[in-house]
Amino acid sequence: VAEKQYLITPGPTPVPPEVAAAIAQPVVHHRSPDFKALLSDVLAGLQRVFATQNPVLLMTASGTAAMESAVVNLLGRGERAVVASAGNFGERWAAIAEAHEVEVVHLRGEWGERLDPDTIATAVGGCGARVVFVTHSETSTGVVNDVQAIAAALRPAGAMLVVDAVSSLGGIPLMTDLWGVDVVVAGSQKALMTPPGLAFASISERARAAAAGGGQGRFYLDWEAGLRAQEKGQTAFTPAVGLVQGLAAALELIERRGIDRIWAHNRRLAQAAREGVRALGLELFSPDDDSSAMVTAVRMPDGLDGQEVYARLRDRYHVVLAGGQGPLRGQIMRIGHMGDMDEFAIVTALAGLGLALHELGYGGASPGAGAARAVEVFASAEAP
Amino acid sequence: VAEKQYLITPGPTPVPPEVAAAIAQPVVHHRSPDFKALLSDVLAGLQRVFATQNPVLLMTASGTAAMESAVVNLLGRGERAVVASAGNFGERWAAIAEAHEVEVVHLRGEWGERLDPDTIATAVGGCGARVVFVTHSETSTGVVNDVQAIAAALRPAGAMLVVDAVSSLGGIPLMTDLWGVDVVVAGSQKALMTPPGLAFASISERARAAAAGGGQGRFYLDWEAGLRAQEKGQTAFTPAVGLVQGLAAALELIERRGIDRIWAHNRRLAQAAREGVRALGLELFSPDDDSSAMVTAVRMPDGLDGQEVYARLRDRYHVVLAGGQGPLRGQIMRIGHMGDMDEFAIVTALAGLGLALHELGYGGASPGAGAARAVEVFASAEAP
Numbered sequence: 001v002a003e004k005q006y007l008i009t010p011g012p013t014p015v016p017p018e019v020a021a022a023i024a025q026p027v028v029h030h031r032s033p034d035f036k037a038l039l040s041d042v043l044a045g046l047q048r049v050f051a052t053q054n055p056v057l058l059m060t061a062s063g064t065a066a067m068e069s070a071v072v073n074l075l076g077r078g079e080r081a082v083v084a085s086a087g088n089f090g091e092r093w094a095a096i097a098e099a100h101e102v103e104v105v106h107l108r109g110e111w112g113e114r115l116d117p118d119t120i121a122t123a124v125g126g127c128g129a130r131v132v133f134v135t136h137s138e139t140s141t142g143v144v145n146d147v148q149a150i151a152a153a154l155r156p157a158g159a160m161l162v163v164d165a166v167s168s169l170g171g172i173p174l175m176t177d178l179w180g181v182d183v184v185v186a187g188s189q190k191a192l193m194t195p196p197g198l199a200f201a202s203i204s205e206r207a208r209a210a211a212a213g214g215g216q217g218r219f220y221l222d223w224e225a226g227l228r229a230q231e232k233g234q235t236a237f238t239p240a241v242g243l244v245q246g247l248a249a250a251l252e253l254i255e256r257r258g259i260d261r262i263w264a265h266n267r268r269l270a271q272a273a274r275e276g277v278r279a280l281g282l283e284l285f286s287p288d289d290d291s292s293a294m295v296t297a298v299r300m301p302d303g304l305d306g307q308e309v310y311a312r313l314r315d316r317y318h319v320v321l322a323g324g325q326g327p328l329r330g331q332i333m334r335i336g337h338m339g340d341m342d343e344f345a346i347v348t349a350l351a352g353l354g355l356a357l358h359e360l361g362y363g364g365a366s367p368g369a370g371a372a373r374a375v376e377v378f379a380s381a382e383a384p
Numbered sequence: 385v386a387e388k389q390y391l392i393t394p395g396p397t398p399v400p401p402e403v404a405a406a407i408a409q410p411v412v413h414h415r416s417p418d419f420k421a422l423l424s425d426v427l428a429g430l431q432r433v434f435a436t437q438n439p440v441l442l443m444t445a446s447g448t449a450a451m452e453s454a455v456v457n458l459l460g461r462g463e464r465a466v467v468a469s470a471g472n473f474g475e476r477w478a479a480i481a482e483a484h485e486v487e488v489v490h491l492r493g494e495w496g497e498r499l500d501p502d503t504i505a506t507a508v509g510g511c512g513a514r515v516v517f518v519t520h521s522e523t524s525t526g527v528v529n530d531v532q533a534i535a536a537a538l539r540p541a542g543a544m545l546v547v548d549a550v551s552s553l554g555g556i557p558l559m560t561d562l563w564g565v566d567v568v569v570a571g572s573q574k575a576l577m578t579p580p581g582l583a584f585a586s587i588s589e590r591a592r593a594a595a596a597g598g599g600q601g602r603f604y605l606d607w608e609a610g611l612r613a614q615e616k617g618q619t620a621f622t623p624a625v626g627l628v629q630g631l632a633a634a635l636e637l638i639e640r641r642g643i644d645r646i647w648a649h650n651r652r653l654a655q656a657a658r659e660g661v662r663a664l665g666l667e668l669f670s671p672d673d674d675s676s677a678m679v680t681a682v683r684m685p686d687g688l689d690g691q692e693v694y695a696r697l698r699d700r701y702h703v704v705l706a707g708g709q710g711p712l713r714g715q716i717m718r719i720g721h722m723g724d725m726d727e728f729a730i731v732t733a734l735a736g737l738g739l740a741l742h743e744l745g746y747g748g749a750s751p752g753a754g755a756a757r758a759v760e761v762f763a764s765a766e767a768p
Binding site for chain 2: 005009011012013014015020021023024025026027028029030032033060061062063064065068072077095096099101189195196197216217218219220221222237238239240241242243314320
């Protein structure tokens with residue numbers, strides 16, 4: 001009769017108790033010195049996680065708004081941009097840009113494929129676009145794109161690279177300055193272990209300069225107004241102060257754990273999840289490599305509706321995984337590895353999946369085979 | 385040595401413990417049936433507070449973004465709109481509209497004055513604008529504008545009325561449907577007693593129709609996409625689920641207390657604050673009437689810098705009031721009455737103000753005169 005819920009999705013992720021407690025603290029006035037000190041700590045902590053010396057703009061919004069901020073600050077109507085996509089969140093870049101009358105050169109790959117840096121560079125050379133939009137971790141498929149290689153391929157042409165890292169930042173390596181990424185957008189609710197409601201954009205000098213002299217009509221999402229307010233220790237508009245308090249606690253946890261150890265931890269969880277999935281006799285949809293460590297996407301067996309598996313897991317076992325999006329709806333199941341996730345979350349996800357599949361008539365393997373295999377993987381290598 | 389903080393500003397307002405506890409609950413996945421039920425409750429509760437049958441769109445953002453949503457959904461570039469303002473937040477309507485290349489006919493009143501309905505109607509008749517933007521409670525001055533009269537004056541011309549009720553909704557009467565207001569925008573952090581981070585817009589049928597066929601480029605703030613998602617029990621983008629949980633608790637408190645009683649309570653607090661201010665020998669900046677019950681603005685005595693009084697109150701007594709904005713900076717002090725504020729908050733604000741003024745050399749009255757007078761006002765009439 002217990003109803004404890006296990007949220008093992010690629011976001012929102014479970015919030016650690018320290019973060020929940022920080023959020024429940026009394027509201028601090030956003031124009032007070034207390035908030036100024038808090039904001040300054042948080043922005044410095046974000047710069048470390050973004051691996052950048054560039055300012056990181058904090059917005060009270062979903063990650064999509066941070067994506068939109070890049071479009072409206074960098075591109076005027078009728079200006080040309082390249083979007084390279086192979087999944088639901090890559091499609092969103094194109095939809096946002098088109099909503100703002102940007103002329104989009106859209107390089108669409110198959111869902112589940114990795115973006116090809118040379119193809120992007122060639123397209124940019126061919127059309128003369130000044131801005132390129134890509135997704136780092138394509139949460140809809142589990143694929144992590146090679147942002148470092150894409151940035152390197154774009155360097156000769158001088159186009160600006162904007163990366164959606166909403167579901168990757170803090171969970172896998174993303175070296176903004178070292179790789180030369182102009183704009184990285186992210187959200188609070190994935191590897192940053194804070195509830196949804198805050199979004200971020202790190203903004204390079206040349207991106208800021210381009211925005212100051214260009215883009216199109218915007219107010220709430222205007223970078224210059226936001227950055228100037230932050231330079232005075234404020235936000236341009238009333239921020240979600242409680243979530244900022246929570247984020248401060250989360251960033252402290254990340255620093256204490258160490259970002260390198262977190263990356264290694266997530267890789268380990270991904271590896272165990274994937275071996276467990278195979279032990280259940282299932283096929284992986286996402287690539288099984290070290291870099292794609294944010295989410296594992298699993299093909300559902302022929303004749304079984306993924307949405308039914310999802311509902312059974314949720315309603316009977318209170319284990320919440322993520323189903324497929326768009327054309328993959330019903331086809332796959334996704335297990336998240338980022339944020340405050342540990343070995344037992346992976347074991348639970350695999351145990352739940354084994355139980356639900358078994359109840360729905362799947363006979364490809366014993367229901368406990370996935371959980372058992374994950375435990376063996378964890379036993380075979382020390383935790384980072 | 386105690387450091388308990390007293391937040392007696394016109395927002396953000398203190399969060400009741402029930403709301404803080406709700407926010408600290410584990411994160412619910414925003415595509416789950418649990419969230420669907422929560423969202424449906426919250427949207428129904430908001431409709432009751434908005435006094436409307438129109439849908440209320442929930443956005444994860446500051447109130448400013450909800451204001452901007454009205455501009456970009458209703459007005460194309462080059463289209464004409466009337467903004468009537470007499471304070472900082474009225475100015476914001478004009479700034480947002482101008483950022484989006486709307487042709488603004490700006491009726492600017494003196495800060496501290498009330499908007500004149502006939503002047504607005506005449507201007508609309510003269511310029512043929514389809515949309516009018518006004519502020520309900522102008523937090524920067526304490527003035528509450530007569531939205532009912534403005535709506536009535538606009539009716540013959542058929543222009544749509546958009547009202548910024550960020551700092552008034554739930555605290556003073558605002559009968560959206562009865563008065564015929566097309567769009568009301570509001571935020572979570574004032575009378576709704578929830579931390580900042582959620583914003584709302586109630587949208588009339590004709591406003592929705594106008595938006596569907598017009599406006600300009602938008603994505604995150606697109607009304608139609610948001611309303612369609614809500615009709616399916618979802619939000620278009622990952623919402624601040626924790627704040628939605630908190631808002632549900634706050635709406636429950638409001639229903640339990642009764643909205644009429646809350647309005648009467650706020651009027652009573654305003655009355656006591658104003659009599660207390662006069663007993664301190666100070667002048668009111670905001671009008672002393674029953675409708676302007678959200679905030680009391682007080683002129684600082686000649687020769688005293690309001691910012692110094694503000695800092696003294698905050699640093700020595702941990703009482704946070706609000707100073708003046710824009711041209712009123714240093715000239716006034718503002719005491720909030722909305723949200724989870726009670727008699728003792730007003731006594732505390734007046735006691736703190738008396739102490740701080742006394743320490744800064746003010747000799748116009750005994751430092752306890754304001755608190756004493758407020759207590760007498762409370763004694764003279766029963767609580768609603």
